Amino acid sequence: MSSIKELRAEFPQLSVKVYNKPLVYLDNAATSLRPRSVIAKWDEMSSKYSANLHRAIHTIANRATEEFENARIAAARFIGASSEKEIIFTSGTTQALNLVAYSLGEMKNFLRPGDEIIIGEAEHHSNILPWQLLAERKSLKIKVLPVDENGYLRIEELPSLVSGRTKICCIAHISNVLGIINPVREISDYCCKRGVLTVIDGAQGVAHCEVDVKALGADFYAFSGHKLYAASGTGVLWGRKELLDRMPPYMGGGEMISSVKWSGSSFAPVPQKFEAGTQNMAGVPTLVPAFRWAEKFREYPELDGIKHYLLETLPQIEGLRLFGNPLKIEDKIPLFSLAVKGAHHEDLALILDKMGIAVRSGQMCAQPLMERYGVTGMIRASFAPYNTQEEAEYFVKSLQKALKMLK
Numbered sequence: 001m002s003s004i005k006e007l008r009a010e011f012p013q014l015s016v017k018v019y020n021k022p023l024v025y026l027d028n029a030a031t032s033l034r035p036r037s038v039i040a041k042w043d044e045m046s047s048k049y050s051a052n053l054h055r056a057i058h059t060i061a062n063r064a065t066e067e068f069e070n071a072r073i074a075a076a077r078f079i080g081a082s083s084e085k086e087i088i089f090t091s092g093t094t095q096a097l098n099l100v101a102y103s104l105g106e107m108k109n110f111l112r113p114g115d116e117i118i119i120g121e122a123e124h125h126s127n128i129l130p131w132q133l134l135a136e137r138k139s140l141k142i143k144v145l146p147v148d149e150n151g152y153l154r155i156e157e158l159p160s161l162v163s164g165r166t167k168i169c170c171i172a173h174i175s176n177v178l179g180i181i182n183p184v185r186e187i188s189d190y191c192c193k194r195g196v197l198t199v200i201d202g203a204q205g206v207a208h209c210e211v212d213v214k215a216l217g218a219d220f221y222a223f224s225g226h227k228l229y230a231a232s233g234t235g236v237l238w239g240r241k242e243l244l245d246r247m248p249p250y251m252g253g254g255e256m257i258s259s260v261k262w263s264g265s266s267f268a269p270v271p272q273k274f275e276a277g278t279q280n281m282a283g284v285p286t287l288v289p290a291f292r293w294a295e296k297f298r299e300y301p302e303l304d305g306i307k308h309y310l311l312e313t314l315p316q317i318e319g320l321r322l323f324g325n326p327l328k329i330e331d332k333i334p335l336f337s338l339a340v341k342g343a344h345h346e347d348l349a350l351i352l353d354k355m356g357i358a359v360r361s362g363q364m365c366a367q368p369l370m371e372r373y374g375v376t377g378m379i380r381a382s383f384a385p386y387n388t389q390e391e392a393e394y395f396v397k398s399l400q401k402a403l404k405m406l407k
Contacts, residue, residue, distance in 0.1 A: 004302060008386050010035045021356030024391045029176055029204060029335050029382035030360050031226050037289035042231050045282040053279055054255055054272075067285040072271070075236050078291045079221065080212035086244065088237040088271045089284055093203040094126040096222035096237035097170075099274060100199055101130035103247040104168065105138055113139035116166040118196075120153055120182070121146045121372060122175040125365040127201040131170055145171070147372070151178035151324035152331075158190055168197050173205025173221075177364045177380070178324030179335030181209065188217035197243070203227055207294065207384075208333040213238050230290035231283035237274075244270040251276040297385040303334045306383055306392045310336055313396050317403070319343075323373060334383035337364065343406045345377040351402040352379075357395055 008014050011033045016023045025033060051061040053068050069084075076084040090096040105111060117131050121144050135142050143161045146154050153171070162169075169191045174181050188198045202223040205211060213221050220243075225234030239247075249256055249267055253276035258266040267273045307329055314322050319341035326332035339345060349361035360380040363370050370377065381395055 004300075004386075004388055007300070008388075010037075011386050012036065012039070014386065018356045018358070019354050024357045024387075024394060026381040026383060026387065026391070026395060027358045027360050028207075028384040028387075029227070029380065031232070032207065032229050032384055033386065034229055034231070034286075035289070035293055037293070038229055038231065038286045041286045041289055042282055045285050050281070053281055064281050068279065068281060071284045071287045074288045074291055075238075078211075078294070079206070079236075079238055080214050081238050082214065083241065085270055086238055086241050088239070088244075088274045089279060090222075090235040090237050091233050091280070092224040092226065092235035093201060093222045094224075094235075096235050097126050097199065097201060098130045099237060099250040100220050100222070100239070101134045103250050103274075104197070105134045106248045107246055111138050111140065111167060114141065114165060116141045116143055116163060118143045118145055118158075118161050118166060118169040120144075120171045122151065122153070122178055122180075122366065122369050123170065123172055124176050124201060124203070125367070126203075127170050127172060127199075128368070131168070140167075141165075144368075145169075147175075147178070147369075149325075150327065151175065151180040152327075153182055153187075155183060155187060155190075158187065162191070162194055162196060166194070166196050168199060170199045170201070172201040172203075173211075174208060174333055174335075175324065175366075175369075176204050176335075177337050177366045177369055177378070179204075179333045179337070179382075180324050180326065181205075181331055181333065184218060185216050188219075192217055204333065204335075210298065219243060225283065225287050225290060228287075228290050229293045231280075231286040233280050234283040234287060236287070241270065244274070249273050249276065253277040300385040302388065303383060303385060304329075305389055306387065307332065307334050309389065309392055310334075310381075310396070314338060317396075317400060319403075321375075323378065334387075335380065336382070337378045337380040339375045339378050340403060343403055345379045347406055348379050348399070348402050351405060352395075352398055355398045355401075357398055359395075 013033045049064040051064045053065045072084045072087045075087045191198045198218040199220045200218045202221050206223045207228050219240050221238045226232040256273050256276040258268050321339050323337045345361045362377045
Protein backbone atom coordinates (compact mmCIF):
# COMPACT_ATOMS: atom_id res chain seq x y z
CA MET A 1 0.00 0.00 0.00
CA SER A 2 1.39 3.39 -1.01
CA SER A 3 1.88 6.15 1.55
CA ILE A 4 -0.63 9.00 1.62
CA LYS A 5 2.08 11.29 0.23
CA GLU A 6 2.68 8.97 -2.74
CA LEU A 7 -1.05 8.63 -3.25
CA ARG A 8 -1.63 12.39 -3.31
CA ALA A 9 1.18 12.84 -5.83
CA GLU A 10 -0.94 10.89 -8.33
CA PHE A 11 -3.61 13.63 -8.28
CA PRO A 12 -2.14 16.78 -9.88
CA GLN A 13 -4.93 19.11 -8.81
CA LEU A 14 -3.90 18.69 -5.17
CA SER A 15 -0.82 20.80 -5.95
CA VAL A 16 -2.99 23.80 -6.89
CA LYS A 17 -3.06 26.78 -4.55
CA VAL A 18 -6.16 28.85 -3.82
CA TYR A 19 -5.58 32.38 -2.51
CA ASN A 20 -1.95 31.31 -2.02
CA LYS A 21 -3.01 28.44 0.26
CA PRO A 22 -2.77 24.71 -0.50
CA LEU A 23 -6.02 23.40 -1.91
CA VAL A 24 -8.07 21.33 0.52
CA TYR A 25 -10.57 19.69 -1.81
CA LEU A 26 -13.68 18.57 0.10
CA ASP A 27 -16.21 18.55 -2.72
CA ASN A 28 -15.69 14.95 -3.77
CA ALA A 29 -19.37 14.03 -3.64
CA ALA A 30 -19.93 16.52 -6.47
CA THR A 31 -16.88 15.62 -8.58
CA SER A 32 -13.79 13.69 -7.61
CA LEU A 33 -10.27 14.56 -8.70
CA ARG A 34 -8.57 12.66 -11.51
CA PRO A 35 -5.39 10.61 -11.16
CA ARG A 36 -2.56 10.78 -13.67
CA SER A 37 -3.54 7.43 -15.24
CA VAL A 38 -7.03 8.74 -16.07
CA ILE A 39 -5.60 11.96 -17.52
CA ALA A 40 -3.10 9.92 -19.54
CA LYS A 41 -5.82 7.69 -20.96
CA TRP A 42 -7.86 10.75 -21.97
CA ASP A 43 -4.80 12.27 -23.65
CA GLU A 44 -3.99 9.01 -25.42
CA MET A 45 -7.52 8.64 -26.81
CA SER A 46 -7.70 12.30 -27.84
CA SER A 47 -4.25 12.49 -29.43
CA LYS A 48 -3.91 9.03 -31.00
CA TYR A 49 -7.30 7.37 -31.42
CA SER A 50 -9.80 10.10 -32.22
CA ALA A 51 -12.27 8.34 -34.53
CA ASN A 52 -15.91 7.35 -34.64
CA LEU A 53 -16.81 4.09 -32.95
CA HIS A 54 -18.21 0.86 -34.41
CA ARG A 55 -18.59 2.23 -37.94
CA ALA A 56 -15.38 2.60 -39.95
CA ILE A 57 -13.05 -0.31 -40.64
CA HIS A 58 -9.76 1.60 -40.56
CA THR A 59 -7.16 0.90 -37.91
CA ILE A 60 -7.70 4.00 -35.77
CA ALA A 61 -11.46 3.47 -35.60
CA ASN A 62 -10.96 -0.18 -34.70
CA ARG A 63 -8.58 0.74 -31.87
CA ALA A 64 -11.01 3.37 -30.54
CA THR A 65 -13.83 0.82 -30.63
CA GLU A 66 -11.68 -1.76 -28.86
CA GLU A 67 -10.86 0.68 -26.05
CA PHE A 68 -14.53 1.63 -25.72
CA GLU A 69 -15.71 -1.99 -25.55
CA ASN A 70 -12.93 -2.91 -23.13
CA ALA A 71 -14.40 -0.29 -20.80
CA ARG A 72 -17.78 -2.04 -21.07
CA ILE A 73 -16.20 -5.34 -20.02
CA ALA A 74 -14.41 -3.58 -17.14
CA ALA A 75 -17.66 -1.92 -16.00
CA ALA A 76 -19.48 -5.25 -15.96
CA ARG A 77 -16.70 -6.78 -13.89
CA PHE A 78 -16.54 -3.77 -11.54
CA ILE A 79 -20.19 -4.03 -10.48
CA GLY A 80 -20.61 -7.79 -10.82
CA ALA A 81 -22.92 -7.79 -13.85
CA SER A 82 -23.66 -11.11 -15.53
CA SER A 83 -22.67 -9.80 -18.96
CA GLU A 84 -21.23 -6.68 -20.59
CA LYS A 85 -24.43 -6.62 -22.68
CA GLU A 86 -26.17 -5.33 -19.54
CA ILE A 87 -23.92 -2.24 -19.52
CA ILE A 88 -25.12 0.92 -21.26
CA PHE A 89 -22.88 3.96 -21.44
CA THR A 90 -24.48 7.34 -20.73
CA SER A 91 -23.30 10.88 -20.03
CA GLY A 92 -23.84 10.28 -16.30
CA THR A 93 -26.35 9.19 -13.68
CA THR A 94 -28.85 11.85 -14.72
CA GLN A 95 -29.10 10.58 -18.29
CA ALA A 96 -29.18 6.98 -17.09
CA LEU A 97 -32.15 7.59 -14.78
CA ASN A 98 -33.97 9.59 -17.44
CA LEU A 99 -33.41 6.73 -19.89
CA VAL A 100 -34.93 4.20 -17.49
CA ALA A 101 -37.90 6.42 -16.63
CA TYR A 102 -38.72 7.23 -20.25
CA SER A 103 -38.23 3.74 -21.62
CA LEU A 104 -40.17 1.99 -18.85
CA GLY A 105 -42.96 4.47 -19.52
CA GLU A 106 -43.11 3.38 -23.15
CA MET A 107 -42.67 -0.35 -22.51
CA LYS A 108 -45.68 -2.34 -23.67
CA ASN A 109 -48.12 -3.67 -21.08
CA PHE A 110 -46.29 -2.24 -18.09
CA LEU A 111 -47.89 0.98 -16.85
CA ARG A 112 -51.54 2.04 -16.64
CA PRO A 113 -53.10 5.27 -15.34
CA GLY A 114 -53.25 5.15 -11.56
CA ASP A 115 -50.15 2.98 -11.12
CA GLU A 116 -47.68 4.08 -8.46
CA ILE A 117 -44.00 4.99 -8.11
CA ILE A 118 -42.24 5.11 -4.71
CA ILE A 119 -39.35 7.57 -4.31
CA GLY A 120 -37.11 8.07 -1.29
CA GLU A 121 -37.41 11.42 0.47
CA ALA A 122 -33.65 12.04 0.37
CA GLU A 123 -33.26 11.62 -3.39
CA HIS A 124 -31.25 13.87 -5.68
CA HIS A 125 -33.41 15.78 -8.16
CA SER A 126 -32.13 13.43 -10.87
CA ASN A 127 -34.02 10.60 -9.20
CA ILE A 128 -37.16 12.69 -8.69
CA LEU A 129 -37.76 14.76 -11.81
CA PRO A 130 -37.65 11.92 -14.41
CA TRP A 131 -40.31 10.09 -12.42
CA GLN A 132 -42.44 13.20 -12.01
CA LEU A 133 -42.29 13.72 -15.77
CA LEU A 134 -43.29 10.09 -16.29
CA ALA A 135 -46.12 10.41 -13.76
CA GLU A 136 -47.49 13.47 -15.56
CA ARG A 137 -47.22 11.76 -18.94
CA LYS A 138 -48.87 8.52 -17.86
CA SER A 139 -51.21 9.73 -15.06
CA LEU A 140 -49.32 7.89 -12.34
CA LYS A 141 -49.20 8.49 -8.59
CA ILE A 142 -45.99 9.21 -6.67
CA LYS A 143 -45.54 8.11 -3.07
CA VAL A 144 -42.66 9.17 -0.81
CA LEU A 145 -40.69 6.89 1.52
CA PRO A 146 -39.66 9.28 4.32
CA VAL A 147 -36.44 9.59 6.29
CA ASP A 148 -36.17 10.04 10.05
CA GLU A 149 -34.33 12.76 11.94
CA ASN A 150 -31.05 10.86 11.72
CA GLY A 151 -31.32 10.44 7.95
CA TYR A 152 -32.36 6.79 7.80
CA LEU A 153 -35.11 5.68 5.45
CA ARG A 154 -38.19 4.59 7.35
CA ILE A 155 -38.28 1.20 5.66
CA GLU A 156 -40.83 0.01 8.20
CA GLU A 157 -43.30 2.18 6.27
CA LEU A 158 -42.61 0.42 2.97
CA PRO A 159 -45.39 -2.18 3.45
CA SER A 160 -47.96 0.60 3.89
CA LEU A 161 -46.75 2.32 0.70
CA VAL A 162 -46.56 -0.71 -1.59
CA SER A 163 -49.90 -1.71 -3.09
CA GLY A 164 -51.10 -3.81 -5.97
CA ARG A 165 -50.66 -0.76 -8.21
CA THR A 166 -47.01 -0.08 -7.25
CA LYS A 167 -44.71 -0.64 -10.22
CA ILE A 168 -41.39 1.10 -9.49
CA CYS A 169 -39.33 2.01 -6.40
CA CYS A 170 -36.48 4.55 -6.80
CA ILE A 171 -33.82 4.78 -4.08
CA ALA A 172 -30.29 6.15 -3.76
CA HIS A 173 -27.64 3.69 -2.63
CA ILE A 174 -26.23 6.54 -0.54
CA SER A 175 -27.79 9.97 -0.01
CA ASN A 176 -25.68 12.77 -1.49
CA VAL A 177 -26.79 15.00 1.40
CA LEU A 178 -26.93 12.70 4.41
CA GLY A 179 -24.17 10.22 3.57
CA ILE A 180 -26.23 7.37 5.01
CA ILE A 181 -25.89 4.01 3.26
CA ASN A 182 -29.42 2.84 2.50
CA PRO A 183 -30.50 -0.81 2.89
CA VAL A 184 -30.99 -1.27 -0.85
CA ARG A 185 -30.71 -5.06 -0.67
CA GLU A 186 -33.55 -5.24 1.85
CA ILE A 187 -35.67 -2.82 -0.18
CA SER A 188 -34.97 -4.66 -3.44
CA ASP A 189 -35.87 -8.02 -1.89
CA TYR A 190 -39.15 -6.68 -0.55
CA CYS A 191 -40.07 -5.07 -3.86
CA CYS A 192 -39.01 -8.05 -5.98
CA LYS A 193 -41.33 -10.40 -4.08
CA ARG A 194 -44.21 -8.07 -4.92
CA GLY A 195 -43.37 -7.51 -8.58
CA VAL A 196 -42.06 -3.97 -8.06
CA LEU A 197 -39.01 -2.88 -10.08
CA THR A 198 -36.20 -1.20 -8.12
CA VAL A 199 -34.05 1.56 -9.61
CA ILE A 200 -30.91 2.44 -7.65
CA ASP A 201 -29.07 5.75 -7.98
CA GLY A 202 -25.52 4.61 -7.33
CA ALA A 203 -23.76 7.94 -7.96
CA GLN A 204 -22.37 8.00 -4.40
CA GLY A 205 -22.46 4.25 -3.85
CA VAL A 206 -19.77 3.09 -6.27
CA ALA A 207 -17.15 5.41 -4.79
CA HIS A 208 -17.59 4.05 -1.27
CA CYS A 209 -19.04 0.53 -1.50
CA GLU A 210 -18.07 -2.65 -3.28
CA VAL A 211 -21.06 -3.09 -5.58
CA ASP A 212 -22.39 -6.45 -6.75
CA VAL A 213 -25.59 -5.81 -8.67
CA LYS A 214 -26.60 -9.46 -8.58
CA ALA A 215 -26.31 -9.53 -4.79
CA LEU A 216 -28.17 -6.21 -4.43
CA GLY A 217 -31.17 -7.71 -6.20
CA ALA A 218 -32.13 -4.46 -7.93
CA ASP A 219 -33.34 -4.17 -11.52
CA PHE A 220 -31.34 -1.06 -12.50
CA TYR A 221 -28.20 0.59 -11.11
CA ALA A 222 -26.81 3.90 -12.41
CA PHE A 223 -23.62 5.82 -11.67
CA SER A 224 -21.36 8.58 -13.02
CA GLY A 225 -17.70 8.42 -13.97
CA HIS A 226 -16.84 11.92 -12.77
CA LYS A 227 -17.62 11.01 -9.14
CA LEU A 228 -15.35 7.97 -9.48
CA TYR A 229 -12.08 9.57 -10.67
CA ALA A 230 -12.96 9.18 -14.40
CA ALA A 231 -13.60 11.83 -17.05
CA SER A 232 -16.73 13.96 -16.90
CA GLY A 233 -19.52 13.16 -19.34
CA THR A 234 -19.26 9.44 -18.61
CA GLY A 235 -21.79 7.21 -16.90
CA VAL A 236 -22.99 3.64 -16.64
CA LEU A 237 -26.46 2.18 -16.54
CA TRP A 238 -26.79 -1.46 -15.60
CA GLY A 239 -30.11 -3.20 -16.16
CA ARG A 240 -31.40 -6.72 -16.17
CA LYS A 241 -31.06 -8.06 -19.69
CA GLU A 242 -34.64 -9.33 -19.89
CA LEU A 243 -35.91 -5.83 -19.04
CA LEU A 244 -33.54 -4.02 -21.39
CA ASP A 245 -34.67 -6.31 -24.21
CA ARG A 246 -38.30 -5.34 -23.62
CA MET A 247 -37.69 -1.60 -23.26
CA PRO A 248 -37.96 0.62 -26.36
CA PRO A 249 -35.11 3.01 -27.34
CA TYR A 250 -34.71 6.27 -25.48
CA MET A 251 -33.24 8.14 -28.48
CA GLY A 252 -33.01 7.54 -32.20
CA GLY A 253 -29.92 8.02 -34.37
CA GLY A 254 -26.83 6.40 -35.73
CA GLU A 255 -25.58 3.01 -34.56
CA MET A 256 -28.68 2.02 -32.58
CA ILE A 257 -30.49 0.58 -35.59
CA SER A 258 -30.71 -2.75 -37.35
CA SER A 259 -32.37 -1.33 -40.46
CA VAL A 260 -34.06 1.92 -41.47
CA LYS A 261 -36.81 1.97 -44.08
CA TRP A 262 -39.65 4.35 -44.89
CA SER A 263 -42.01 1.53 -44.05
CA GLY A 264 -40.53 1.25 -40.56
CA SER A 265 -37.26 0.66 -38.75
CA SER A 266 -35.84 -2.03 -36.49
CA PHE A 267 -33.31 -1.59 -33.73
CA ALA A 268 -30.01 -3.11 -32.70
CA PRO A 269 -29.88 -5.41 -29.68
CA VAL A 270 -28.80 -4.08 -26.30
CA PRO A 271 -26.64 -2.31 -25.40
CA GLN A 272 -26.37 -0.51 -28.77
CA LYS A 273 -30.14 0.02 -28.81
CA PHE A 274 -29.68 2.66 -26.09
CA GLU A 275 -26.47 4.28 -27.40
CA ALA A 276 -27.63 6.47 -30.27
CA GLY A 277 -25.21 8.86 -31.94
CA THR A 278 -21.52 9.53 -31.38
CA GLN A 279 -20.39 8.29 -28.00
CA ASN A 280 -17.80 9.78 -25.64
CA MET A 281 -14.88 8.08 -27.35
CA ALA A 282 -12.17 9.74 -25.23
CA GLY A 283 -13.99 9.73 -21.91
CA VAL A 284 -15.42 6.23 -21.60
CA PRO A 285 -12.01 4.46 -21.75
CA THR A 286 -10.92 6.48 -18.69
CA LEU A 287 -13.33 4.36 -16.66
CA VAL A 288 -10.83 1.48 -16.84
CA PRO A 289 -8.04 3.16 -14.82
CA ALA A 290 -10.69 4.82 -12.64
CA PHE A 291 -12.08 1.41 -11.64
CA ARG A 292 -8.55 0.32 -10.71
CA TRP A 293 -8.20 3.33 -8.43
CA ALA A 294 -11.58 2.72 -6.82
CA GLU A 295 -10.56 -0.87 -6.04
CA LYS A 296 -7.15 0.26 -4.79
CA PHE A 297 -8.74 2.84 -2.49
CA ARG A 298 -10.53 0.14 -0.54
CA GLU A 299 -7.15 -0.57 1.06
CA TYR A 300 -6.86 2.91 2.62
CA PRO A 301 -8.05 3.20 6.26
CA GLU A 302 -7.51 6.98 6.56
CA LEU A 303 -11.19 7.79 6.05
CA ASP A 304 -12.32 5.81 9.12
CA GLY A 305 -10.26 8.07 11.36
CA ILE A 306 -11.63 11.16 9.61
CA LYS A 307 -15.21 9.94 10.12
CA HIS A 308 -14.64 9.30 13.84
CA TYR A 309 -12.98 12.69 14.29
CA LEU A 310 -15.65 14.76 12.52
CA LEU A 311 -18.62 12.91 14.02
CA GLU A 312 -17.15 13.63 17.44
CA THR A 313 -15.94 17.20 16.80
CA LEU A 314 -18.55 18.89 14.60
CA PRO A 315 -21.52 18.50 17.01
CA GLN A 316 -19.48 20.30 19.68
CA ILE A 317 -19.54 23.54 17.67
CA GLU A 318 -22.16 25.89 19.09
CA GLY A 319 -25.26 26.21 16.92
CA LEU A 320 -24.13 23.57 14.43
CA ARG A 321 -26.65 21.04 13.17
CA LEU A 322 -25.30 17.94 11.45
CA PHE A 323 -27.52 16.07 9.02
CA GLY A 324 -27.13 12.33 8.66
CA ASN A 325 -26.26 11.07 12.14
CA PRO A 326 -25.37 7.37 12.00
CA LEU A 327 -26.42 4.95 14.71
CA LYS A 328 -23.36 2.92 13.67
CA ILE A 329 -20.31 4.56 12.11
CA GLU A 330 -20.25 2.00 9.27
CA ASP A 331 -23.70 3.27 8.18
CA LYS A 332 -22.21 6.54 6.93
CA ILE A 333 -19.63 7.55 4.34
CA PRO A 334 -17.22 10.46 5.06
CA LEU A 335 -19.71 13.11 3.94
CA PHE A 336 -20.84 15.83 6.33
CA SER A 337 -23.68 18.24 5.59
CA LEU A 338 -24.31 20.92 8.18
CA ALA A 339 -26.01 24.20 8.93
CA VAL A 340 -25.11 26.68 11.65
CA LYS A 341 -27.67 28.91 13.34
CA GLY A 342 -27.16 32.55 12.38
CA ALA A 343 -24.67 31.81 9.58
CA HIS A 344 -25.71 31.62 5.94
CA HIS A 345 -24.29 28.60 4.12
CA GLU A 346 -23.05 30.69 1.17
CA ASP A 347 -21.17 33.07 3.49
CA LEU A 348 -19.49 30.14 5.22
CA ALA A 349 -18.50 28.56 1.90
CA LEU A 350 -17.04 31.81 0.59
CA ILE A 351 -14.93 32.33 3.70
CA LEU A 352 -13.73 28.73 3.62
CA ASP A 353 -12.78 29.19 -0.03
CA LYS A 354 -10.55 32.12 1.01
CA MET A 355 -8.84 29.66 3.35
CA GLY A 356 -8.21 27.25 0.49
CA ILE A 357 -11.05 24.85 1.32
CA ALA A 358 -13.47 23.75 -1.39
CA VAL A 359 -16.89 22.66 -0.05
CA ARG A 360 -20.34 22.50 -1.59
CA SER A 361 -22.99 24.97 -0.46
CA GLY A 362 -26.67 25.30 -1.27
CA GLN A 363 -29.50 22.80 -1.54
CA MET A 364 -27.44 19.93 -2.98
CA CYS A 365 -30.06 19.29 -5.69
CA ALA A 366 -32.35 18.04 -2.92
CA GLN A 367 -34.96 20.74 -2.28
CA PRO A 368 -37.59 18.38 -0.80
CA LEU A 369 -35.05 17.22 1.79
CA MET A 370 -34.20 20.83 2.67
CA GLU A 371 -37.90 21.44 3.31
CA ARG A 372 -38.12 18.29 5.40
CA TYR A 373 -35.33 19.55 7.70
CA GLY A 374 -36.52 23.17 7.62
CA VAL A 375 -33.38 24.77 6.17
CA THR A 376 -32.72 26.91 3.11
CA GLY A 377 -29.37 25.26 2.44
CA MET A 378 -26.32 23.58 3.92
CA ILE A 379 -22.60 23.28 3.42
CA ARG A 380 -21.21 19.84 2.65
CA ALA A 381 -17.69 18.55 3.18
CA SER A 382 -17.12 15.23 1.42
CA PHE A 383 -13.86 13.31 1.70
CA ALA A 384 -11.96 10.95 -0.61
CA PRO A 385 -9.05 8.62 0.17
CA TYR A 386 -6.53 11.28 -0.91
CA ASN A 387 -7.76 13.56 1.89
CA THR A 388 -5.89 13.51 5.19
CA GLN A 389 -6.57 13.76 8.90
CA GLU A 390 -4.68 17.07 8.89
CA GLU A 391 -7.09 18.43 6.27
CA ALA A 392 -10.06 17.37 8.41
CA GLU A 393 -8.60 19.18 11.39
CA TYR A 394 -7.87 22.26 9.28
CA PHE A 395 -11.48 22.22 8.05
CA VAL A 396 -12.81 22.26 11.64
CA LYS A 397 -10.46 25.06 12.72
CA SER A 398 -11.29 27.08 9.61
CA LEU A 399 -15.02 26.58 10.11
CA GLN A 400 -14.74 27.82 13.70
CA LYS A 401 -12.75 30.83 12.51
CA ALA A 402 -15.33 31.59 9.81
CA LEU A 403 -18.13 31.47 12.37
CA LYS A 404 -16.32 33.96 14.58
CA MET A 405 -15.93 36.29 11.60
CA LEU A 406 -19.69 36.15 10.93
CA LYS A 407 -20.73 37.02 14.50
